Amino acid sequence: MPFISKIQRQSDYTLFSSATPIVIDNGASYFRIGWAGETQPRVVFRSIVQRPRHKATGEIVTIVGDHDPSLMKYFDCSRSGPRSAFDSNVVYQFEMMEYILDFGFDRLGATGSEIDHPVLITECVCNPIQSRSKMAELLFETYGVPSIAFGVDAAFSYKYNQQHGVCDKDGLALCPGFNTTHVIPFVDGEPIYKGCCRTNVGGFHVTDYLKQLLSLKYPYHMARFTWEKVDDLKMEHCYIAPDYASEARLFQARKGSSFQSKCWQLPWVPPPTEEPPSEEEIARKAAIRERQGQRLREMAEAKRSSRINELENELHGLEFLLKQLEQVEDSDIPSFLAETGYVSRQEIESARIKVTQSLRKAKGEPKSEQAETEKPDSAANEKYSLINIPDDMLSPEQLVEKKKQFSLKSMSDGRQRMKQKRYEEELERERKQQLEEEKRLENPELYLEQLRAKYKDLSEKVEQRKRLKTNGDHSNGNNLSGGIGRGERLSAAQRERMRLLTTAAFDRGKGEDTFGAKDEDWQLYKLMSKDNDDGDEGPDEDDTELARISSKLQDLDPTFVPKSENGSSQPAEASRVRPLTKEDFQIVFGVERFRCPEILFNPNWIAVDQAGLDEMAGVSIRRLSCKDKGLEQRLTNSILVTGGSSIFPGIIERLEAGIRMIRPCGSPIKVVRALDPIMDAWRGAAEYATIPQFHTQTFTRMDYFEKGEDWLRSYQLKYSL
Amino acid sequence: MFQKKAVNDESLFTMLMKGKMETEVVDAELVLPSYLSFKKVQMYEKYPKGQARGRHWKHLKQIIQAENYQNYPPDEPNYVNIESPPSMHPCKKICDITGFEAPYHDPRTNLRYANTEVFKIIRSLPNEYVQRYLALRNAAIVLK
Numbered sequence: 001m002p003f004i005s006k007i008q009r010q011s012d013y014t015l016f017s018s019a020t021p022i023v024i025d026n027g028a029s030y031f032r033i034g035w036a037g038e039t040q041p042r043v044v045f046r047s048i049v050q051r052p053r054h055k056a057t058g059e060i061v062t063i064v065g066d067h068d069p070s071l072m073k074y075f076d077c078s079r080s081g082p083r084s085a086f087d088s089n090v091v092y093q094f095e096m097m098e099y100i101l102d103f104g105f106d107r108l109g110a111t112g113s114e115i116d117h118p119v120l121i122t123e124c125v126c127n128p129i130q131s132r133s134k135m136a137e138l139l140f141e142t143y144g145v146p147s148i149a150f151g152v153d154a155a156f157s158y159k160y161n162q163q164h165g166v167c168d169k170d171g172l173a174l175c176p177g178f179n180t181t182h183v184i185p186f187v188d189g190e191p192i193y194k195g196c197c198r199t200n201v202g203g204f205h206v207t208d209y210l211k212q213l214l215s216l217k218y219p220y221h222m223a224r225f226t227w228e229k230v231d232d233l234k235m236e237h238c239y240i241a242p243d244y245a246s247e248a249r250l251f252q253a254r255k256g257s258s259f260q261s262k263c264w265q266l267p268w269v270p271p272p273t274e275e276p277p278s279e280e281e282i283a284r285k286a287a288i289r290e291r292q293g294q295r296l297r298e299m300a301e302a303k304r305s306s307r308i309n310e311l312e313n314e315l316h317g318l319e320f321l322l323k324q325l326e327q328v329e330d331s332d333i334p335s336f337l338a339e340t341g342y343v344s345r346q347e348i349e350s351a352r353i354k355v356t357q358s359l360r361k362a363k364g365e366p367k368s369e370q371a372e373t374e375k376p377d378s379a380a381n382e383k384y385s386l387i388n389i390p391d392d393m394l395s396p397e398q399l400v401e402k403k404k405q406f407s408l409k410s411m412s413d414g415r416q417r418m419k420q421k422r423y424e425e426e427l428e429r430e431r432k433q434q435l436e437e438e439k440r441l442e443n444p445e446l447y448l449e450q451l452r453a454k455y456k457d458l459s460e461k462v463e464q465r466k467r468l469k470t471n472g473d474h475s476n477g478n479n480l481s482g483g484i485g486r487g488e489r490l491s492a493a494q495r496e497r498m499r500l501l502t503t504a505a506f507d508r509g510k511g512e513d514t515f516g517a518k519d520e521d522w523q524l525y526k527l528m529s530k531d532n533d534d535g536d537e538g539p540d541e542d543d544t545e546l547a548r549i550s551s552k553l554q555d556l557d558p559t560f561v562p563k564s565e566n567g568s569s570q571p572a573e574a575s576r577v578r579p580l581t582k583e584d585f586q587i588v589f590g591v592e593r594f595r596c597p598e599i600l601f602n603p604n605w606i607a608v609d610q611a612g613l614d615e616m617a618g619v620s621i622r623r624l625s626c627k628d629k630g631l632e633q634r635l636t637n638s639i640l641v642t643g644g645s646s647i648f649p650g651i652i653e654r655l656e657a658g659i660r661m662i663r664p665c666g667s668p669i670k671v672v673r674a675l676d677p678i679m680d681a682w683r684g685a686a687e688y689a690t691i692p693q694f695h696t697q698t699f700t701r702m703d704y705f706e707k708g709e710d711w712l713r714s715y716q717l718k719y720s721l
Numbered sequence: 722m723f724q725k726k727a728v729n730d731e732s733l734f735t736m737l738m739k740g741k742m743e744t745e746v747v748d749a750e751l752v753l754p755s756y757l758s759f760k761k762v763q764m765y766e767k768y769p770k771g772q773a774r775g776r777h778w779k780h781l782k783q784i785i786q787a788e789n790y791q792n793y794p795p796d797e798p799n800y801v802n803i804e805s806p807p808s809m810h811p812c813k814k815i816c817d818i819t820g821f822e823a824p825y826h827d828p829r830t831n832l833r834y835a836n837t838e839v840f841k842i843i844r845s846l847p848n849e850y851v852q853r854y855l856a857l858r859n860a861a862i863v864l865k
Contacts, residue, residue, distance in 0.1 A: 009750070054752075057741045062753040071751055074743055087781035090800070094778065095768065102760070103753055110759040126800045130784050142762045193798040199805040212857055216850060244813065248821045252835070591820035604812050607859030610805040619805055 003030060003235075003644075003678070005066055006044045013109030018146075021118040021689040024104065025153055025682040028086040029178035029203065029644060031065075032682045033104040036120070036689030041682050043107040048082040049099045050075075064103035066228075088200060089124040089180045090131050094138055105143065114144025118698050120689045122153040122681060125182055125196055129713045136712070140701045147698035151688070151717045153177075153681035154184055155191045157642040159719050160684030161674050162189060169720075170631060171638030172617055174655070176600055176645035178202045181613060183620040185635060189720040195624035199610040201603040203645040206238070207231045209606060210596040218587060224266060233589070234596065237262045240650040241594040242657065244602075251591050261590040268585035304362060311359040318352045384409050440556075451553055458546045465542075500528045597648045601658065614658025633667055642674035642681070693721045817854045818842060831855060 016035060025032040027047065034041035045065030052075035054061050063075070085096035105115060119139055123132060132150060139145040154175035161167050169189040175182045179202045185195040211230040215222045241247035277285075325345060328336050333345065342348050386394065386402040387409065394402060440447040504524065515521050599605050601612035611619055617639065621632055636659065641651060656671045663669060674680045688694065697717050704712065746752065755765055768774065779787065790799045816823040816835035823833035825840070830851045832843050843851070855861035 054742065056743070062755075063751055064753055067749065067751055071746055071749055074746055087784075090781050090784065092778055092781055092784060098764065098767075099753060102757055102764070105759060106754070106757055110757075112759055114761055115759055124800075126798050126803055128784050128788050128800050130779070130787060142760055142767075144759075144761050193803065194796065196798065196803050197805040198803050209857065212853070216853055219850075245822055248815070252819075252821050595815070595820040602808075602813055604808060605815065605858060609807045611808045615808055615810065616805055 004044065005030075005046060006042070007065060007067075007107055008043075009107050010042050010109040013111060016117070018116040019118075021120050021149075021694065022108070022115070023682065023686045023689050024119060024121040025685060026091070026122050027153065027178060027644075027681075028084065028089055030678075031100055031104055032679075033108055034682065034686060036686050036694075038686055039683060040679075041686075043104055045103070045107075047086070047100055048084055049096045050077060050082050051080050052077040053079065062099055064099050086179065089177065090128060091123075091135060092131065094134050097135070098138060098142065101138070101143070115139075116144070116146060118147045118149070118689075118695070119145045120149045120151060120685055120694075120698075122156065122685060123150050124180070125152050125154070125184065125198065126193060129709060132715075133709060133712055136704055140704065147695070147700045149689075149694070149698040149717060150715065151685060151719070152184070152191065153685075154182055154642060155186075155717075155719055156682075156684030156688060157674055157677075157680040158184070158186055158191070158640055158684075159189070160680045160687060161640055161642070161672075162186075163687070164675060166672055166675060167640040168634065168638040170634040171640060172620060172635050174613060174617065174639060174641045174646070175643040176202055176613060176641075177643045178204050178645075181600065181616065181643075181645070183613075183616040185620050185624050187624075187626075187631065191719065192624060193716075195620050197611075197616050197619045197623065199603055199608065199612070199616060201599055201606070201608050201610070203234075205599060205606055205608075206596050206645065207234050209599055210234055210238070210592060213592055213596070214587065220584070221266060221587065224587075233264065235647075237589050237593050238597045238648055239594055240597050240601075240648045240654045242650060242653055244594065244598050247594055248591060261588050262593065263589070264587040265582075266585040266587065268580075268582050270582070308359065308362050311355055311362060315352065315355045315359060318348060318355065321348060322352070448553075448556060451549060451556070455546070455549045455553060458542055458549065462542050462546055497528050500524065504528065597645070597651075600645060601654070612658075614655055615662065617655075617659050618662040636663055637668040637670050639669070639671045640674055641671060642677045644678055646673060646677045688719070691721050697721075817857070831860060 021036040023034055023036050023041070025041070029047060030044060031047045032041035032044045034043070048065065050063045051060055052063065052072075053059070055074055055076050061075070083093070083096055085091050085093045085100060087093075091097050121135070121139070123135070127150070135150075136148055139148055154173045154177075157175070158167065158171070158173040162169060162171075169186065171186050173182075173184045173186060173191075175184070179200070181199045181201055183197050184191045184193070186192070207227065207230055210233065211225050211227065214230065215225050218225075321340060321342075322345075325333065325336070325348070334343075337343065342351070384405045386398055387405055389402075391399060391402070436447075599608075601614060603610050603612055617636070621635060624635075626632065639655070639659070641655065652671050652673055656669055659671070660669050676683070699707075699715070742752070756763055785801060788800070790801050793799065795802065814823045814833055815821065816839055817832045818839050819835055821835040821839075823835050825834050825836075826832075827834060827840065827843055830843055830846070832851060832854060834840050834843055846854075852861045
């Protein structure tokens with residue numbers, strides 16, 4: 001891993017004389033601080049600041065850099081994420097910068113009342129004067145730094161590699177960094193900013209692109225793709241394809257195989273496999289069920305017998321009462337009955353019949369239907385005795401009685417008819433079923449096919465109607481999920497009603513009101529009387545038929561799955577049913593491995609309309625506009641690639657091919673990677689700060705105030721001293 | 722005199738805080754101390770607690786605007802004019818989903834796609850995902 005933080009506090013700060021410069025590589029991704037003349041920075045950490053709330057004390061604290069994630073559990077980071085001092089590659093939030101510098105100096109072991117060392121700090125190419133002066137101000141005023149020098153990281157890296165013989169004094173530095181990519185031409189060992197160019201794409205964008213793609217591809221695991229994790233994956237798996245199109249075609253052709261695909265297995269715990277229950281288990285469960293059933297049966301039996309007992313007692317009581325009544329004189333009956341609650345003999349009789357009936361029911365005796373149906377037949381004549389007698393032969397009381405009998409008779413006749421009808425329907429259904437069964441036995445395949453077709457037809461019909469109901473007559477399957485807006489929510493019937501209401505409320509003209517002259521006018525009130533739409537007239541024919549067919553299909557066809565209420569939710573349901581397997585927890589990188597870093601060469605894939613890395617070399621040479629062919633050749637013969645995003649495998653070959661395409665035929669092209677693309681900027685700066693003439697390149701607080709902003713604007717470090 | 726007292730208060734406060742925090746956190750020196758001897762102006766003096774302060778920084782765009790680069794000769798390199806020009810090569814069209822070469826374009830979703838299988842996928846994608854795929858190349862519909 002090239003990116004490793006070092007945050008141990010250094011103890012030898014006091015051993016350095018105040019003439020030893022402190023060297024800072026202030027990168028957008030990593031902050032490195034150390035002593036001039038050394039080969040390694042002392043302290044390295046990610047350039048981020050978090051201001052979480054400490055959970056125990058409720059105090060807002062400042063945490064700089066990346067720490068052991070296990071310690072972060074004591075802090076509530078939900079309010080604010082990690083923040084950077086950089087906007088693109090320019091420092092803009094100096095409060096954050098101050099926290100970062102605080103932490104850097106603190107870990108370097110700084111003591112005393114101020115930082116009494118010259119500081120060499122890196123900045124971006126052509127840093128805006130506002131950012132540069134604020135940085136100088138911060139270092140002078142807050143830390144009491146005696147003098148400062150600003151330099152460009154890529155230039156330090158180039159110089160370092162030049163000194164180690166990797167590249168020449170004329171050449172190009174290609175520096176794909178964290179937020180931006182720079183190309184800086186060097187002539188005679190000095191960077192020529194006139195010829196440099198910048199594309200706003202870097203390692204950050206690569207990681208972000210990978211993160212987005214993965215979370216789109218695996219929405220289920222979205223939470224796993226933290227920035228740090230994806231960054232690690234990028235470092236581990238990504239590479240630059242020699243030729244994107246052909247590499248992609250290779251992947252396309254070998255789809256399905258594990259060709260060149262890497263895989264990240266997320267922690268996966270297999271679900272507990274259910275063993276088939278043993279014989280004993282089944283027997284035990286059956287016994288328990290049996291026992292429970294027995295208990296329920298016993299309870300029901302007890303209840304029944306107690307009810308029978310009760311009814312018998314009541315019956316005995318009533319019979320006894322009747323017997324007593326026989327001995328009582330007619331005139332004494334009311335007084336005798338007063339205390340029993342009954343009024344007349346008839347009432348007691350009817351009560352007795354009722355009790356006998358319910359007793360019979362309770363005892364489970366079949367109340368002979370035959371007898372019941374026949375009884376009215378035989379009794380019909382005496383029951384409706386008055387019906388056939390003409391009115392004029394009857395007294396008024398009898399007339400009333402006759403009317404009563406009429407109504408009774410028609411009611412019982414109606415009941416009879418209904419019964420008959422039901423019986424016939426039953427017969428019809430049975431006949432149909434038999435017919436179907438025969439058909440099925442005759443040709444099961446054909447029958448099943450027909451059934452399926454019928455099911456499909458019906459379900460479509462029902463669906464259609466449902467859609468009509470919810471969506472009005474917009475049946476363009478597009479807004480199946482339900483449209484938006486008031487108009488869409490109302491059904492056709494509801495909308496019609498709304499229209500009626502509004503037109504009725506509107507006063508039609510000033511002339512006379514003819515409403516009500518015609519009978520049809522009053523129909524209007526009927527129409528708008530109520531929402532006759534949500535009268536979901538019960539499950540109608542189609543629905544019941546559909547249910548019948550689907551149940552039949554389920555019986556016959558094991559593969560048949562009835563459509564769920566709303567068709568759209570079906571895939572989700574299917575996936576829920578399937579148990580998650582190990583493969584579901586694998587994150588497979590195929591094309592992503594070279595698709596993401598490819599944005600360095602094709603920034604317009606992420607909507608950055610600028611030239612890619614290979615083209616930038618050409619742009620840079622063009623901007624330099626030197627008439628000297630020899631210089632151009634010398635430049636392309638010493639191309640150094642440095643910076644954090646240059647460690648993708650394959651970048652050198654790709655750059656060589658890409659630059660060869662844009663340069664004249666036969667020009668010498670040599671692309672080399674820096675010795676250590678990440679650390680060389682700091683090393684170059686640390687080496688530079690040891691040169692005796694270093695102090696001529698720094699400026700003090702006095703200079704800063706005397707010479708003013710214009711001077712600071714044109715301030716430029718001379719790299720070859 | 723006043724300055725001195727404030728410093729003492731603050732360091733005392735830091736000590737108290739440390740007493741209340743978990744030992745692991747204190748041992749790792751995770752929390753940046755609010756008082757650092759090497760600073761001439763402490764953080765709490767610059768940004769006093771409990772005082773509302775407006776945004777005291779500018780975004781890069783505002784910084785660039787304030788630089789007034791138009792007042793300087795155009796051949797002098799500055800932050801804006803060193804930007805790369807647009808690419809001269811035709812943009813390679815790749816499938817938004819798979820990353821393969823994309824000869825086709827779906828007029829309904831505006832996604833580019835490589836073959837019929839991908840087409841099936843994009844037609845079954847919910848609109849939110851379509852927009853997220855489009856957002857990758859800044860082609861999503863943004864409601865303002």
